[in-house]
Amino acid sequence: MNETTVILGATSGIARALARELAAQGDNIVLAGRDMESMQTMATDLTVRYQVKVGIVPFQALDFENHPESWKQMGHTAAGEPTKVVLCYGFMADQQECETNPEKARRTLDINLTSAVSILELVAGDFAQRQSGTITVVSSVAGDRGRATNYIYGASKAGLTAYTSGLRNRLYKEGVHVLTVKPGFVDTSMTKGLVDPDSPLVATPEQAARDISKAMDAKRNTIYTRWFWWIIMMIICCIPEPVFKRLKI
């Protein structure tokens, strides 16, 4: 029986790579997002390349009222009933801009955290009822500790990480697995111009997708991609606060 994976935020850099990675393994795919034209192009590519079934559903993170309808549609596409859901979208604006423009700050929190809670509670309820399924949430290393250069984005991801961990705790006894993914730097449109893609610290979306797919199969709880970010973050988290607050970081 083939699995069906819903990808929320299907046109993000990581999502595109993950859709291919999972379809290559035979998963049918439901693409959920805002850009119908891009998702149609992706869907055609996935069916031609991997000969799997693909469904497309409009999904707007900030359209909270329509989340129940969206989720219902995701359950009724040609790709079949979802057995896995991956939340793969995020919003990262310039930190300085978020400090002076409350709208941007609010948008960051609404997209990265509030919308995630809204849609995933719906997913959690259904999967719990079925007593099976896997939920994967792409958070970020930025959520491990707030730092001056990125704390509004970091706060939203810190919230998301705590939410996902609580969800994992709740759903364990229902037979539903929850995976938290914490990427460091990945070469996508979110980080274009901010990081040097040739740096060994920067993962390609394909590498991140492979890490995520393997972790989903192995039923890991939390992973960093790439793996060495757990060392970097452990060091960062160990720095005592009286020292950390003085750093330009």
Add this chain to the structure above:
Amino acid sequence: MTVKETLSGWGNFEPRQCCAHYLSSPTALQDWIGRSQDTYIARGFGRSYGDPSLNSGSNVLHQSPRNHFMAFDESTGLLTCEAGVSLGEIIAAFLPRGWFLPTTPGTKFVSVGGAIAADVHGKNHHVDGSWGAFVHLLDLLLSTNEVLTCSRTQNESLFRATLGGMGLTGIILQATIQLKKVQSAWVKVDYKRTRDLNDTFAAFAQHAHNYRHTVAWMDCVSKGAGMGRCVCMFGNDADIAEIPSAFRSAPLALPSKLEKMVPLDFPSWILNPLSVKAFNRLYYGVHGDSTKIVDYNSFFYPLDSVHHWNRIYGKRGFIQYQAFLPPETAEKGYEKILERITQAGCASFLAVFKSCGPGREGILSFLDEGYTLALDLPNIGHPLHRLTRELDAILIDNGGRLYLAKDALTTRENFAAMYPRKAEFMAVKNAFDPNGKLVSDQARRLGLVEGA
């Protein structure tokens, strides 16, 4: 999004700063073109060696985000895909289903758009022709923001200008190409060693017509008696019965190969006449006459498994000099070229020599019936420029030309002499790009655009 990038071709020769853009759909491209007054050129995976995909101080539009398959017909083998799809992706998706590329250059890290723009060729050119022969149609986004479908029956002059047109007619959005049905992922190869250039020509004359794939690794360091000696590789697609028994139950699968990587630029003294001579002697010595069954990856893409092999040439980079000569003058012309190169002591290891078949699909297509020789020349500054001028002169005297996908140094005058159909190409280009927005550093250098 826009990023300033320092770009070069595969030869790492004279990198230039360009404004790089990653626009991932035709709509995004049209939006950008509509708003922009500046020049631009498309870039695939940057596997051309010189400057065809550079545009110093101006725009380079990366096509790699546009890498979607659009349709595949199992009964005909016709594949329609975006121009940013790589040949490697096509193989990965379709070889397991029994389909291979109809012809392939020496690396699979080339985009479909790049393959069309350079009208690439492979080891089967003498039988099947170039990449252009297998392109049924393409959609071209002009600088006027119009999209035209081009084929042998529709907008034909634009089709013929785009094949081998180095991206100067417009941005290729998608293309329909003909894949080839294959039984296995293996090639049966006969290795033959030749003593010198004369012997090499004789070997091709005698044997090439019996094989679908022919190529020779030529020793470009030995002077005198052994000059132009080769290890010839003549191959045919292997039937299932011919492949190693361990792989017979899965004839389209491959042995996994350990990928290596050159992690940093080597110091420039590593490749010198002595080390190259030693390597050539070893390579020539190791390969006697024999027959082997070789997997497609090792036969068609020997260098792809060493990622960043171009770093072996160090920070100063290198150029690749790839020449074509017609049958009447090839032997005498290549003899002069080899004499000049071996005399200059320019270390070029493992040059590639091949016989070619008739027919040029595009106005500026490189090959025709005759012979091609490709060799690497390290960037040693002015002596290199002098050497290539002299080699160009030999080519022009003998009715030959250079491959634009490899060229980094030739002059406007030499190019005009090598490509007498230049005016015909420019007439088409100027008709469809009246404001001259499609510009590359190579186009400026060769006088293919005004105001260079």
